[in-house]
Every structure is written in structure tokens, then in C-alpha cells.
Amino acid sequence: MTPTTPGAARVELAIGGMTCASCAARIEKKLNRMEGVEATVNYATEKARVAFAEDVSVDDLIATVEATGYTAQPPAPPRPEPGDTGTPAAAGGEDERADGELRSLRQRLVTAVLLAAPVIAMAMIPALQFEYWQWLSLTLAAPVVTYAAWPFHRAAWTNARHGAATMDTLISVGTSAAFLWSLWALFFGTA
Structure with a gap:
């Protein structure tokens, strides 16, 4: 595996379908096998923190996770807190799903x-x-x-x-x- 450079892109993916720590280990292993990718997967938070080279896209990372049998998506943009913009925070689809x-x-x-x-x-x-x-x-x-x-x-x-x-x-x-x-x-x- 080629180590990523200091200017490598970083993303945090929301991982779905993990049911135990070995699931997280499998995803992490598959992502780290990709050229120019360094990943850590946390079962408890259901997130993967990934640093990747320029020639790798977020879609490639998601495709690798999905080929392993799980779901992945980039995290949703942060919702404004009530009072920040004068409007209440939007209903969270992720919270409703959970x-x-x-x-x-x-x-x-x-x-x-x-x-x-x-x-x-x-x-x-x-x-x-x-x-x-x-x-x-x-x-x-x-x-x-x-x-x-x-x-x-x-x-x-x-x-x-x-x-x-x-x-x-x-x-x-x-x-x-x-x-x-x-x-x-x-x-x-x-x-």
C-alpha cells in the first residue's frame, strides 16, 4: 500500500449493516487494501475515517464498502442548531431511521x-x-x-x-x- 501524502483528502463515511466488531475489521481491511488509502473503522460510531490519494474517489471507497456487503455514505452536512439561523433544525432522517x-x-x-x-x-x-x-x-x-x-x-x-x-x-x-x-x-x- 502506498502511504498517503500529507495533502491527501479525508472523508468520514457513515457505515451501515455492521453487527459486530469483525464487520468493522473486514471493512477496514478491504479499504486499506486499496492503493493510496488508509482507513480506520469504528463499530461503535458506525463511521469510517478514510485518508485517500488524489486518484481515489469517495465513490470508489463507497463501492468497496458495498462490495464487502455493507452500506456507506458520506455524512450529511451538519444541521444548524435551533436559534443559529432563526429556524428550527430540520428533522433528521438518520435519527428517524435509527x-x-x-x-x-x-x-x-x-x-x-x-x-x-x-x-x-x-x-x-x-x-x-x-x-x-x-x-x-x-x-x-x-x-x-x-x-x-x-x-x-x-x-x-x-x-x-x-x-x-x-x-x-x-x-x-x-x-x-x-x-x-x-x-x-x-x-x-x-x-
Whole structure:
């Protein structure tokens, strides 16, 4: 890699789709493989700080990140603070997107907890095990493994398409294997 010169351009990219620190490491590695590019990616802030040579464009950087399986965009221009120009600050699309993602994750978490709690109770407390309780457990567990875990399955699939394994892969494979084994035991075993 050719080191960048002191007059090299710099940009901070907003990175989307990272779910763990290994995602940040993959993006950083791909960017640093580009000729004339030095990058650091921060998972916590979802940002990449990139210094690049004149022959590299911001579009090239974004294309590299997207080819890795994530999204990238230059940061939005700073919004004026209320009172700076006499007008209130514009509604932030990024803030609304983050709120929507959090709302979706919270809904999935609540769904998982409400459905998994009776399954765990029936499996652990013999007094709660009535005839055919396993079928109720299957009915309650299926949405947890599919709907509530969908972000993990989606991220694992995306990473698999790019030849990578992350923590999402571990979670997706683990929950899928446990669910499929439970189905086998229910239909063909002694459960």
C-alpha cells in the first residue's frame, strides 16, 4: 500500500449493516487494501475515517464498502442548531431511521421473551408438562427462531454471500440447528 501524502483528502463515511466488531475489521481491511488509502473503522460510531490519494474517489471507497456487503455514505452536512439561523433544525432522517431500527429490535425482543418464557417454564418444571405440551412449545418457539431472530439470519446470509462468517453466523447456525434437532426429536424421536 502506498502511504498517503500529507495533502491527501479525508472523508468520514457513515457505515451501515455492521453487527459486530469483525464487520468493522473486514471493512477496514478491504479499504486499506486499496492503493493510496488508509482507513480506520469504528463499530461503535458506525463511521469510517478514510485518508485517500488524489486518484481515489469517495465513490470508489463507497463501492468497496458495498462490495464487502455493507452500506456507506458520506455524512450529511451538519444541521444548524435551533436559534443559529432563526429556524428550527430540520428533522433528521438518520435519527428517524435509527429510531425505527431500535423500535423494530425492541419489538422482536419483547416477542421473543413473551413466547420463550412459557417454553422454558414447561421444559424445566415437570408439573407444567401436560399431554402434548411439546406441540405448544413448538408453536411458541417457531416465531422466536424465525421472526425474532430474522436480523441474525439476514446478516448471516449476507455475510455468507461475501464469504465471511461473523457472530451473526454463529447465532443463526446455532439457533437453526437447535430448532431443527428439536423438530426431528418431536416428529421422529421420543420427545
